[in-house]
Amino acid sequence: LAGDGFAINGNAIVGADRDAPQEADVPPTAKPKSKSVHHNVVVHPEEKVVNKQGAKEDDKNVLDAPAPNPDDSPGELGKPVVLPKQMSPEMKKAVDDGWTKNAFNQYVSDLISVHRTLPDPRDAWCKDSARYLSNLPKTDVIICFHNEAWSVLLRTVHSVLDRSPPELIGKIILVDDYSDMPHLKKQLEDYFVAYPKVEIVRGPQREGLIRARLLGAKYAKSAVITYLDSHCECAEGWLEPLLDRIARNSTTVVCPVIDVIDDTTLEFHYRDSSGVNVGGFDWNLQFSWHAVPEREKKRHNSTSEPVYSPTMAGGLFSIDREFFERLGTYDSGFDIWGGENLELSFKTWMCGGTLEIVPCSHVGHIFRKRSPYKWRTGVNVLKKNSVRLAEVWMDDYSKYYYQRIGNDKGDYGDISDRVKLREDLECKSFKWYLDNIYPELFIPGDAVANGEIKNINTNMCLDVDGKNEDESPVGVYGCHGQGGHQYWMLSKSGEIRRDTACLDYAGKDVILFGCHGSKGNQFWTYREGTKQLHHGSSGKCLAINESKDKLIMEECDPRFVRQQWLMENYDSS
Numbered sequence: 113l114a115g116d117g118f119a120i121n122g123n124a125i126v127g128a129d130r131d132a133p134q135e136a137d138v139p140p141t142a143k144p145k146s147k148s149v150h151h152n153v154v155v156h157p158e159e160k161v162v163n164k165q166g167a168k169e170d171d172k173n174v175l176d177a178p179a180p181n182p183d184d185s186p187g188e189l190g191k192p193v194v195l196p197k198q199m200s201p202e203m204k205k206a207v208d209d210g211w212t213k214n215a216f217n218q219y220v221s222d223l224i225s226v227h228r229t230l231p232d233p234r235d236a237w238c239k240d241s242a243r244y245l246s247n248l249p250k251t252d253v254i255i256c257f258h259n260e261a262w263s264v265l266l267r268t269v270h271s272v273l274d275r276s277p278p279e280l281i282g283k284i285i286l287v288d289d290y291s292d293m294p295h296l297k298k299q300l301e302d303y304f305v306a307y308p309k310v311e312i313v314r315g316p317q318r319e320g321l322i323r324a325r326l327l328g329a330k331y332a333k334s335a336v337i338t339y340l341d342s343h344c345e346c347a348e349g350w351l352e353p354l355l356d357r358i359a360r361n362s363t364t365v366v367c368p369v370i371d372v373i374d375d376t377t378l379e380f381h382y383r384d385s386s387g388v389n390v391g392g393f394d395w396n397l398q399f400s401w402h403a404v405p406e407r408e409k410k411r412h413n414s415t416s417e418p419v420y421s422p423t424m425a426g427g428l429f430s431i432d433r434e435f436f437e438r439l440g441t442y443d444s445g446f447d448i449w450g451g452e453n454l455e456l457s458f459k460t461w462m463c464g465g466t467l468e469i470v471p472c473s474h475v476g477h478i479f480r481k482r483s484p485y486k487w488r489t490g491v492n493v494l495k496k497n498s499v500r501l502a503e504v505w506m507d508d509y510s511k512y513y514y515q516r517i518g519n520d521k522g523d524y525g526d527i528s529d530r531v532k533l534r535e536d537l538e539c540k541s542f543k544w545y546l547d548n549i550y551p552e553l554f555i556p557g558d559a560v561a562n563g564e565i566k567n568i569n570t571n572m573c574l575d576v577d578g579k580n581e582d583e584s585p586v587g588v589y590g591c592h593g594q595g596g597h598q599y600w601m602l603s604k605s606g607e608i609r610r611d612t613a614c615l616d617y618a619g620k621d622v623i624l625f626g627c628h629g630s631k632g633n634q635f636w637t638y639r640e641g642t643k644q645l646h647h648g649s650s651g652k653c654l655a656i657n658e659s660k661d662k663l664i665m666e667e668c669d670p671r672f673v674r675q676q677w678l679m680e681n682y683d684s685s
């Protein structure tokens with residue numbers, strides 16, 4: 113593993129092999145424990161082990177159970193906290209600073225108890241304890257953070273301690289990925305002295321969340337590992353339904369339903385089981401959510417039963433520790449953020465496991481609109497991770513991703529170990545995965561054409577500014593040959609699509625709209641001879657306007673060059 117860290121547990125320093133601190137401060141009972149934490153760990157020269165003063169590891173999660181908050185305290189029961197419109201300049205500055213540092217409303221979070229209550233999001237079906245095995249395995253909970261807000265991090269940890277059966281929690285391992293915010297230093301260590309189950313591991317350099325998770329995993333001892341992001345809140349009964357699935361089959365990897373904690377008000381919005389989504393991905397290798405497919409619904413009597421999911425979002429899941437190791441954990445060549453969720457999803461399915469979303473288990477997550485922390489400069493980290501993923505796991509289907517990035521793979525490092533892992537595990541093919549686990553995914557190879565759609569005699573290509581979001585207007589932009597927003601597919605059924613969005617014309621503008629598969633406004637025919645793109649329901653043709661900066665729809669006339677388009681990789685057969 114890259115990057116060994118040092119473990120810190122509470123505030124008294126013990127038994128580091130090197131640069132050993134004051135032994136006198138160390139209660140004798142604490143010492144063997146810290147050693148055992150390390151027995152199979154390569155000790156980094158920087159490694160320091162710190163243990164708490166005589167804290168006894170028993171099955172209690174909380175030393176002093178907190179007094180319940182009055183129901184009208186801010187944010188109790190997951191209610192929103194709304195700041196006044198009029199704020200003093202000092203308060204306004206504090207609010208703005210909180211947003212800048214965290215990309216969520218830290219000021220509001222700080223007003224809410226770190227032990228706040230949540231509504232119980234479970235269906236009645238879930239509350240029947242007879243559904244769960246009585247002898248569930250323990251889990252260690254690993255929470256990685258890079259510069260997380262104090263109240264948010266603490267609320268994450270307390271939500272685990274306060275709402276899990278104590279006998280099911282081994283340790284809570286907080287992995288500090290080289291944060292520099294002062295409250296995450298000694299203040300954090302001091303705070304958790306009172307909580308014997310909480311251990312802090314600090315990496316010696318910025319690793320990114322993937323290697324930080326691997327570092328945390330080295331300290332895990334329980335049968336199951338549960339990962340959470342550092343801005344989560346576990347709801348009542350979240351853990352038992354997850355562990356139950358693993359207890360029944362150790363190759364089942366499970367995710368809770370991820371409820372939304374609002375980034376502005378910290379309101380906890382939960383989804384009931386009828387609104388459960390499963391994970392997918394697109395050929396840009398971005399994760400996406402989808403309604404539970406019909407074929408999957410048919411397997412169940414109740415919407416509360418666990419459902420198969422082609423992929424996971426990444427941050428919140430439980431996995432049998434040995435199965436995780438067998439799968440080769442994560443690719444440690446993945447940097448900072450992204451792609452690891454698909455890697456784990458693909459190999460879980462391809463190498464003998466199953467991946468499920470468990471509707472009875474609910475954990476909230478603060479979804480934010482931007483990433484508040486620094487990534488690496490000068491490298492496209494996400495692309496590098498995704499290319500590693502594609503090279504190792506996607507067989508010939510990797511080409512569809514490469515088309516999306518202009519066939520420029522860049523330097524993605526050495527992957528020979530990961531290729532060998534896949535061989536050793538004798539995993540199934542990516543085609544098997546697509547056919548059996550994710551048949552809903554549109555395969556670009558099934559398209560009649562794919563790539564850019566270029567207006568003849570101009571250098572203008574069909575382009576959409578921004579995301580593949582519904583109702584984004586489609587226009588033209590100078591052809592850049594790099595895929596991205598200029599990558600389109602013409603499907604056999606006459607859609608011009610990208611991922612799940614289709615070119616749609618309802619009489620006004622040409623826009624992107626979710627593909628519905630019923631032709632109509634999304635039905636296009638490429639007339640190879642005249643190079644026209646004919647629209648089904650209107651009978652018009654797609655053209656570029658006179659100033660060559662907009663799309664128009666007009667009566668078809670093969671003499672107009674403005675109606676002539678070149679479809680890349682058009683297959684006339």
Ligand code: LR7
Nearest residue numbers: 256257258289320321341342425426427428448449450453
């Ligand atoms: O360099 C870093 N080091 C870290 O330790 C960068 C991040 N981190 C930590 C960070 O503090 C946080 O706890 O890693 C965690 C994830 O980072 P976020 O919260 O900034 O990103 P995110 O919520 O968008 O992350 C989603 O996608 C990631 C892809 O690598 C991971 O899989 C995250 O775990 C994942 N989060 C979820 O799945 C929660 C639900 C979001 C959705 C959909």
Ligand code: MN
Nearest residue numbers: 341427477478
């Ligand atoms: Mn997150």
